[in-house]
Amino acid sequence: MKPYAVSEQNSLGRIFDEPKSPLRNDFQRDRDRIIHSSAFRRLMYKTQVFVNHEGDMFRTRLTHSLEVAQISRGIARSLGLNEDLAETIALAHDLGHTPFGHAGQDALNQCMQDYGGFEHNLQSLRVVDVLEKRYFKFNGLNLTFESREGILKHCSIKNAKQLGALGERFIHKTQPSLEAQVVDVADGIAYNIHDIEDGFRSGILTVEMMCEVSLFEQIFSEMKKIEKNASEKIRVYETLRRMMHSLINDVTQKSQKNISSSNISQIDEVRQSSLPLIQFGEDVELDLIQCRQSLKRLLYDHPRIKEMSIQAHKVIKLLFDYHMNHFELVPKDYQIDDNSERAVADFVSGMTDRFAINLYESLIK
Ligand code: MG
Numbered sequence: 001m002k003p004y005a006v007s008e009q010n011s012l013g014r015i016f017d018e019p020k021s022p023l024r025n026d027f028q029r030d031r032d033r034i035i036h037s038s039a040f041r042r043l044m045y046k047t048q049v050f051v052n053h054e055g056d057m058f059r060t061r062l063t064h065s066l067e068v069a070q071i072s073r074g075i076a077r078s079l080g081l082n083e084d085l086a087e088t089i090a091l092a093h094d095l096g097h098t099p100f101g102h103a104g105q106d107a108l109n110q111c112m113q114d115y116g117g118f119e120h121n122l123q124s125l126r127v128v129d130v131l132e133k134r135y136f137k138f139n140g141l142n143l144t145f146e147s148r149e150g151i152l153k154h155c156s157i158k159n160a161k162q163l164g165a166l167g168e169r170f171i172h173k174t175q176p177s178l179e180a181q182v183v184d185v186a187d188g189i190a191y192n193i194h195d196i197e198d199g200f201r202s203g204i205l206t207v208e209m210m211c212e213v214s215l216f217e218q219i220f221s222e223m224k225k226i227e228k229n230a231s232e233k234i235r236v237y238e239t240l241r242r243m244m245h246s247l248i249n250d251v252t253q254k255s256q257k258n259i260s261s262s263n264i265s266q267i268d269e270v271r272q273s274s275l276p277l278i279q280f281g282e283d284v285e286l287d288l289i290q291c292r293q294s295l296k297r298l299l300y301d302h303p304r305i306k307e308m309s310i311q312a313h314k315v316i317k318l319l320f321d322y323h324m325n326h327f328e329l330v331p332k333d334y335q336i337d338d339n340s341e342r343a344v345a346d347f348v349s350g351m352t353d354r355f356a357i358n359l360y361e362s363l364i365k
Contacts, residue, residue: 002080003266004259006177010267012145012165016138026144027084031091033141037134039095039127045352047101049195049300050202051308058198061094064190068093071186071248075278076179078252079259085179086186088143089150093183096123098349099356100312107316108349115341121154123349125166130336131346139336150180169271178259178270181278189247192291193240199299200236207232213294215287219243247284254281315360319348322363 001007008026021029034040043062050058059067069090076086097120098104109118125148129140143151148166160167169176196216199205211217220239227235258277264270270277280288299305323330323344334343334350348356 001082004178004264004270005081006085006146006179006267007082014142014144016142018142025084027082027088027147030141030143030147031084031088033143034088034092034095034128037095037127037132037141039132039350040091042350042352043094043097045354046097046099047104047308047353048191049101049198049305051100051353054202057201059194061097064194065091065094067190067194068183068186071189071244072179072183075182075186075248075252075255079178079182079255079278081179081182085146085150085177086182088147089180089183090186092124092128092143092147092151093153093187094120094124095127095151096120096125096349098123098316099351099353100308100316103309103312104316104349106309107313108320108345110313111317111320112341112345115339115345116159117156118345118349119154119156119159120349121152122159123346125152126346127350131334131350133333146177146179149176150183153180153184173274174271175273175276176271177267178255178278181276182255184276185251185278185280188288189244189251192288192295193244193247195295195299197236197240199295202304204299204302204304207236209298210294213291215243215247215284215291219246247280247288250284251278251280254279254284315356316348318360318363319351319356320344323347 006027011026014026020026024032040062043065044060046061048059048061048064069087072086072090073083076083098108098118105118105120112118128143128148128151132141133139135142145166152163152166155163155167155170157170160170168174175181196205196210207220211220216239219242220235223230223235223238227238230238255278258279262269262273262277264273264277279285324340327340327344330343330347334347336343336346351359
């Protein structure tokens, strides 16, 4: 590993001291704690874009997290960074997501408007710091600073001020470790590609529609020349596979250049930097922005997906209000301090799609 990678030697450690493991390094232990957590298992039944029960072939938060981990490991390895840490952050990055994807988080944020709001990144940190309970001596999983730093991808300044060393970078507008930056770009690569694939599978997206996206169109038109007799489905798969490959290549090359020209030699210099060093090249960055805009209009704002968002708002709002009025029904594990609104938000956000829908349906009968 390069000297500017996170290592056990330069790690800022855990909040509660623990003896070292003879078999695994600190970041492998963090990863294993996440895989064995209850919040991780529940990602299997949480929406990425399509509600979990719409079909078994769509991505869920769990398969999304696995794809992000795979891409993160590859980029981290190519750049001489800490693969184990990158994998750990990727597997944990969406642990705080509500049921029903972004619609669920917007709804819960509205419910919590007068009580400090709801941010899914901050909630992911709360899951590993507080809500998972498996140890005699502390709440949470007692992860290393570096895993927690990576999990907290975004944070409002107001909340950052409550977080001590972990919140400082949001106040000073500096960067986290390169491994955290790698997961950030890997997340974008994963969801752009798999949302297109799921969009095709659902019948919402067509090749004609996607040909307005230059990243897609450039490769797809080449695929037509290479294999004239291939089915459209295989051409689309080849295109998406090659798109992923070219995005990973581009970000690896550009980031390597950035690292070399910045002359950084240690992790402190990474954290003092005001701009991320892990970046796409300028052209690809612009292509990705165009891709996002098209996906928003063609897929995320499609009436079928919007309908799901409206349903999600109804379900989350009712479950929140109901538990505020019947606080005794919130499991004791969530009643951490005297903040009943936060306990209800923790409980509702931890629900899977199907648990939330079943409970909602039993309550409106
Ligand atoms: Mg994600």
